[in-house]
Amino acid sequence: MAALDVAGKNVLITGASAGIGRDLALLLARQGANVALLARRLELLEDLAAECSALNSKVALAVRCDVTERPSCQAAVQKVVEELKQIDIIVLNAGMSMGCYFEDIKDLSDGDKMLSLNVMGVANVLHYAFPFIPKESASRIVVISSVAGVVGVPFRTLYCASKWAVHGFCASLRTELLEAYGDKAPKVVVSCPPEVATGLNTNRLKFGNDVTAQFNEETAVPSTVAAEKILESIREGVRIGLFSRVHQWLHSLYNCFPSYIDKIVIDGVKKSHRAPRYGNMPSKM
Numbered sequence: 624m625a626a627l628d629v630a631g632k633n634v635l636i637t638g639a640s641a642g643i644g645r646d647l648a649l650l651l652a653r654q655g656a657n658v659a660l661l662a663r664r665l666e667l668l669e670d671l672a673a674e675c676s677a678l679n680s681k682v683a684l685a686v687r688c689d690v691t692e693r694p695s696c697q698a699a700v701q702k703v704v705e706e707l708k709q710i711d712i713i714v715l716n717a718g719m720s721m722g723c724y725f726e727d728i729k730d731l732s733d734g735d736k737m738l739s740l741n742v743m744g745v746a747n748v749l750h751y752a753f754p755f756i757p758k759e760s761a762s763r764i765v766v767i768s769s770v771a772g773v774v775g776v777p778f779r780t781l782y783c784a785s786k787w788a789v790h791g792f793c794a795s796l797r798t799e800l801l802e803a804y805g806d807k808a809p810k811v812v813v814s815c816p817p818e819v820a821t822g823l824n825t826n827r828l829k830f831g832n833d834v835t836a837q838f839n840e841e842t843a844v845p846s847t848v849a850a851e852k853i854l855e856s857i858r859e860g861v862r863i864g865l866f867s868r869v870h871q872w873l874h875s876l877y878n879c880f881p882s883y884i885d886k887i888v889i890d891g892v893k894k895s896h897r898a899p900r901y902g903n904m905p906s907k908m
């Protein structure tokens with residue numbers, strides 16, 4: 624099947640004010656898509672909307688939305704459809720991460736924030752947007768998960784829980800769409816980036832700790848490259864978008880050889896992370 628042309632498509636992106644969402648918006652704008660940019664920091668979205676218009680978007684909307692607040696999601700979607708009428712592609716990207724062992728958590732209330740943002744934030748926006756997504760195979764419902772959504776990763780218990788949850792959500796949604804719309808079912812794409820150099824690394828929920836484990840940004844994927852990989856998955860309409868052969872291999876072998884993959888992941892995280900647990904944090908963070 625030919626890859627989807629995004630020119631002229633209406634794309635709603637949550638978490639568009641920074642990082643992956645921002646770079647994806649710019650990439651889509653270059654390809655002539657109309658973009659509806661949602662996040663809490665409206666001034667950043669307004670600047671981004673102006674950039675998207677200057678690229679190739681006929682319409683670029685900046686809409687304030689806190690994805691954890693349902694009235695805010697409803698109002699934001701209403702504003703988007705007043706302008707765009709329909710949402711051909713929805714990218715549910717807003718999210719936060721963490722960086723401590725479960726054993727080191729001092730304040731578990733950050734777990735509520737994590738699940739409310741990374742899981743219910745997806746369901747909230749999709750709930751209001753759903754009637755405006757054409758029930759056609761060219762439509763895309765895209766959720767940004769993580770490699771931590773397909774294998775267990777240390778320092779990420781509740782983050783993994785949130786990302787594994789969206790995989791379950793999407794798997795169920797796919798069956799409902801197939802049952803209800805058959806060949807016309809919109810494609811549900813779950814993209815699973817590895818470590819990407821964005822603010823996510825430094826803005827981790829702290830769970831009551833002063834510092835969190837962080838990956839080395841120099842070895843992380845640039846967010847422009849992550850945006851390209853995500854767009855590729857969107858165009859192809861794949862179920863699960865992994866960024867490399869190694870990640871595909873980790874994913875497919877996880878159910879057969881979980882203990883072996885656990886060790887590989889632990890070694891990889893040890894090499895790529897600074898953490899109080901590893902005693903390799905710089906003196907000033």
Ligand SMILES: NC(=O)c1ccc[n+]([C@@H]2O[C@H](COP(=O)([O-])OP(=O)(O)OC[C@H]3O[C@@H](n4cnc5c(N)ncnc54)[C@H](OP(=O)(O)O)[C@@H]3O)[C@@H](O)[C@H]2O)c1
Nearest residue numbers: 638640641642643662663664689690717718769819821823
């Ligand atoms: N960076 C990585 O290494 C990595 C790896 C795998 C997966 N991911 C996933 O990629 C997605 C994007 O992460 P990123 O790396 O681009 O992070 P980021 O640079 O920190 O950006 C996060 C975005 O989420 C938005 N956001 C946070 N809370 C929100 C809320 N309550 N309502 C609406 N928007 C909210 C932020 O905007 P406002 O603050 O303006 O609201 C921001 O635009 C996340 O789902 C993350 O889990 C990232």
